[in-house]
Amino acid sequence: MFLEKEGKLIYSYDGETVCIEAWGKDALRVRATKNRSFTGRDWALEAKDAHAGEVEIFEDPSAKGGAFANMYEGTDTSYGKITNGKLHAVIDSGSVITFYHEDGRVLLKEHFRRLRDEESMPLNIMGREYSNGVGDNFRIVARFVARKGEKIFGMGQYQQHELDLKGCMLELAQRNSQVSVPFYLSSIGYGFLWNNPGVGQVMFANNGTEWVTESGKEIDYLVIAGDTPAEIEENYMTLTGKPPMMPEYGMGFWQCKLRYWNQEQLLSVARKYKELGVPLDVIVVDFFHWTKQGEFKFDPKYWPDVPGMCRELKEMGIQVVVSVWPTVDIYSENFEEMKEKGYLVRTEHGVPLTMLCGGNEVFFDATNPDARTYVWEKIKKNYYDQGAKLFWLDVAEPEYSVYDFRNYRYQLGSVQEVGNIYPKYYLKAFYDGMTAEGDTMPISLIRSAWAGSAKYGALVWSGDIVSTFECFRRQVQAGLNMAIAGIPWWTTDIGGFHGARTDDPDFHRLYIRWFEYGCFCPVMRLHGNRNPQEGYGAEQIGSGSDNEIWSFSDEAYEISKKYIFLRERLRDYIRAQMKKAHEDGTPVMRPVFYDFPADQESWNVEDAYLFGPDLYVAPVMEDHVMEREVYLPAGTAWFNAWTGEKYEGGQKITVAAPMDTIPVFVKEGADTEHLLNIFSE
Numbered sequence: 001m002f003l004e005k006e007g008k009l010i011y012s013y014d015g016e017t018v019c020i021e022a023w024g025k026d027a028l029r030v031r032a033t034k035n036r037s038f039t040g041r042d043w044a045l046e047a048k049d050a051h052a053g054e055v056e057i058f059e060d061p062s063a064k065g066g067a068f069a070n071m072y073e074g075t076d077t078s079y080g081k082i083t084n085g086k087l088h089a090v091i092d093s094g095s096v097i098t099f100y101h102e103d104g105r106v107l108l109k110e111h112f113r114r115l116r117d118e119e120s121m122p123l124n125i126m127g128r129e130y131s132n133g134v135g136d137n138f139r140i141v142a143r144f145v146a147r148k149g150e151k152i153f154g155m156g157q158y159q160q161h162e163l164d165l166k167g168c169m170l171e172l173a174q175r176n177s178q179v180s181v182p183f184y185l186s187s188i189g190y191g192f193l194w195n196n197p198g199v200g201q202v203m204f205a206n207n208g209t210e211w212v213t214e215s216g217k218e219i220d221y222l223v224i225a226g227d228t229p230a231e232i233e234e235n236y237m238t239l240t241g242k243p244p245m246m247p248e249y250g251m252g253f254w255q256c257k258l259r260y261w262n263q264e265q266l267l268s269v270a271r272k273y274k275e276l277g278v279p280l281d282v283i284v285v286d287f288f289h290w291t292k293q294g295e296f297k298f299d300p301k302y303w304p305d306v307p308g309m310c311r312e313l314k315e316m317g318i319q320v321v322v323s324v325w326p327t328v329d330i331y332s333e334n335f336e337e338m339k340e341k342g343y344l345v346r347t348e349h350g351v352p353l354t355m356l357c358g359g360n361e362v363f364f365d366a367t368n369p370d371a372r373t374y375v376w377e378k379i380k381k382n383y384y385d386q387g388a389k390l391f392w393l394d395v396a397e398p399e400y401s402v403y404d405f406r407n408y409r410y411q412l413g414s415v416q417e418v419g420n421i422y423p424k425y426y427l428k429a430f431y432d433g434m435t436a437e438g439d440t441m442p443i444s445l446i447r448s449a450w451a452g453s454a455k456y457g458a459l460v461w462s463g464d465i466v467s468t469f470e471c472f473r474r475q476v477q478a479g480l481n482m483a484i485a486g487i488p489w490w491t492t493d494i495g496g497f498h499g500a501r502t503d504d505p506d507f508h509r510l511y512i513r514w515f516e517y518g519c520f521c522p523v524m525r526l527h528g529n530r531n532p533q534e535g536y537g538a539e540q541i542g543s544g545s546d547n548e549i550w551s552f553s554d555e556a557y558e559i560s561k562k563y564i565f566l567r568e569r570l571r572d573y574i575r576a577q578m579k580k581a582h583e584d585g586t587p588v589m590r591p592v593f594y595d596f597p598a599d600q601e602s603w604n605v606e607d608a609y610l611f612g613p614d615l616y617v618a619p620v621m622e623d624h625v626m627e628r629e630v631y632l633p634a635g636t637a638w639f640n641a642w643t644g645e646k647y648e649g650g651q652k653i654t655v656a657a658p659m660d661t662i663p664v665f666v667k668e669g670a671d672t673e674h675l676l677n678i679f680s681e
Contacts, residue, residue: 002080002091007052009082011091016128018091022053022084024239026225029195030089030097032128033218035136043195043421044240044451045222054083087190087225096127099190099223107190108223111143111208128219137417140196140216144209150188151603152204153591154484156181156449157462163477163591163606165204172200172213172420173405174397174448177463180420181451181485183236187593187603191224191232193240193451197421199405214405215416229484229594230586237486237585241455246489246522246578247441249319250459251571252281253564256493256527258544259286262302263309269548274316278549278561279568283313284321284392284445284527288541293361294328294335296375297382310387321445322383323392326375326426327354327361334378338364343371345398346409354408356401358541363398366422367412372429380433389439391430393446396423423448424456431456449487454585459489459523467496467507467528472514473607473621479521480609483587490589493527494518495547502530502545508553509623509659515556516662517619519563520611522578522588559660569678573671577612588612596633599650605631614671615641618655618663627656630663637668641679 003010008021016034023029023045031038042048059078079092086102098109110127130138152165157179162168165184172180172194182194182202194202198213211221222239226232255273260266266283273280291299298306313320328335328344330353338344345354345363355361365371379391400408408415410422427446434442434457443457453460462478465471475492482490494514500507518524530545545551549560567574580586587594589611592602608618608630616638618630632638634650641664647653655663666675 002057002078004055004057004080007055009053009055009057009080009089009091011080011095013095016095016130018095018097018128020053020082020089020091020097022051022082023048023222025235026085026087027222027235027239028053028082028084028087028089028099029220029222031218031220034130034138035217039217043197043220044193045195046239046241046452046455048239056081056083085225086227087223089223099225101189101225105189107186107188107225108192109145111145134215136217137215138217140213140219142211142219142221146206146208147188150186152184152186154181154184154481154486155202156485156487157460157478157482159465159471159474159478161474161477163480164603165481167204167206169201169203169205172198172202173403174420174423174450175403176395176397176399176447177465179448179460179482179487181449181453181482181487182420183240183451183485185229185232185484189226189232191226191236193222193224193236195220195222195451197418197450199416199419213417215414217417228597233484233486233587233594234585237454240452240486242585243454243488243582244441244443244457245582246575247443248575249281250443250489250523251567251574251578252279252524253567254282254284254321254491254523254525255280255548256284256286256525257547258529259288259541260284261289261543263304263306265543267309267312270313270316270318272548272550273318276550279564280318282319282321282390282525284323285388286323286392287325287394288358289323292329292332293325293357293359294332294338294364295382296324296334296378298386306386306388314387319390320388321390321392322388323394324379324383324430325395326363326366326393326398327357327395328364329359329361331359335362338371338374341370341374342411343368343374348407348409348414350407354398354400355395365410366425366429367410367418371411372425372432376429376433379430380437384433384437389434391444393423393426393430393444396426396446396448398422398426421450424450424453427453427456427458443489445491451486454486454488457489458487459491460487461490461525461527462492464497465493466498467500467510469510469513469621469623471496472510472517476517476609476619476621477606479589480591483590484594486585488581488585488587489522491521491523491525492518494525495528497528500528500530501532502547502551505553506623508556511552512556512559512659513620513662515560516563517617519567520589520615520617520619520662520664524564524567555659562660566679569681573612573614573675573678580612592616592631592633596635599634601631601650602633605633614667614669614675616665616667618665620657620662626658627654628663629654630665632665638665639668639672639676640664641666641676644676644680
């Protein structure tokens, strides 16, 4: 049965209800359930235009004429149609939904293979499937027809070499260094959001696409049509939320190491940057600076004068960022109160612990608004009011010591049903608190995210990765897919986090190449756990070897300074890109096809990217390599940023890349001369 209700197209048959509605511009949201009603949760979709879709219902399409009757392949005696701008969808009496661009092209079609379909034989595979029902929850599956030649980008951060995700199987779950943000952009001309925070998987196979959530109440997804990747991306960001404006300190250089274990050690590093005349915008107080996990305060034994420390750093023009974990030690002063009030994550069976890291810990339940308020009140009293007003939200997935997603429960539901949304609510606790204190540009460094996290100031980094060239290459792909997934602020640990020695010449070469790349990331941040371990004065954990720009070789120091000062000279350009991200949702770094979709070869480029519209960056991601091949996008000319040499686009060239040089090209245009002068200074 088809029904129009308040501008929505409703289809019901055999206990299933399907609702298709206009959502924003050129987008349609689909929900389907076998429960009596929909949940009413919008999840990532927090912005919607007031206008309704244009709904048409046809009980006998042949009455409209032969041409009209044959327009929609797969329809039979009746169907419903809903239009929203450039996108319309048709659901036929067999319940198959097909999405069309306004020019008539099929963008996406649900995949049903039933006895009634001549080409399918008696397979009886449904495009929407509900199984293993427990109460009003099901294992839900949505299937779509595969398209030959389609390329798929986005989906968040996965530690793999593929930028094009076609052919990949991805786990829909948060883990340390894996960030599930289930939005992709298709080369066919549409965007797709799986608007469901449950744990599951997606397979972008050659014979079909299949989305699975292990426990959920309804299927929920959004399709967006557009004529360019930028149009689709900016529409998606409008519907899920654009980031605040990046504050000025976010555009400069950030200094971190495993941990500065006391106040004087941290201040001595900041003072040395000042003495050397090297710009430094941010320095980080990392983990285990606290008394116990879940007390959310500095240990006064090692941090005796936090207000004084923050004042001195501010006088030097340096912001301090403080690490916060969502863990609560069972022996901490807040544990019993938080447990009594239901502010902690619960286990379904076994020992009621969720992490073991320096103690026995339980995560606070970030999906509980009262728990978020409670934690922020502690943060405000012990950090914010002491002058430490910026935060690093670590372990944000959260990082369960045992990733048994069936065993944990939040106030909002089981982790299988809602788990992927945890980092978004964790971040929201700080966003709400900071904005209530008058911060108009709140950002927090965080290790995970979900769709819609950008609007809460998510600056995601790629997790505790290893210090190898192979891993470095994976971060380039990860950053670009994160940008397409809707997280424009992203960074890595320059040099990687695990497995390097400060005194190792092999690591120095990796560090240099990574540092050059870091200059052209949205945030430029040096971090890492260097060996050998030192500084066990904090009694719990060491501080790692030195990890400042002067800690390696003389060559590494000079090259580091070169790129820090280059970053400073690019500040006006970077600020303009941050403003574009804030106002339009445009990612700062993005794949080449984003700006050059008409150039078919640009869709194949996975080892270079755009940093804003005018800089094309080709990082060196192999050891002992002093030149590399680069494809220059067609439709414009390009200038080698270092030499000024001009090349026409649409060709591959080989460019020199000595150890102190990352290949960068400037697009021909109004700012060419200015940008070339910046590189030549």
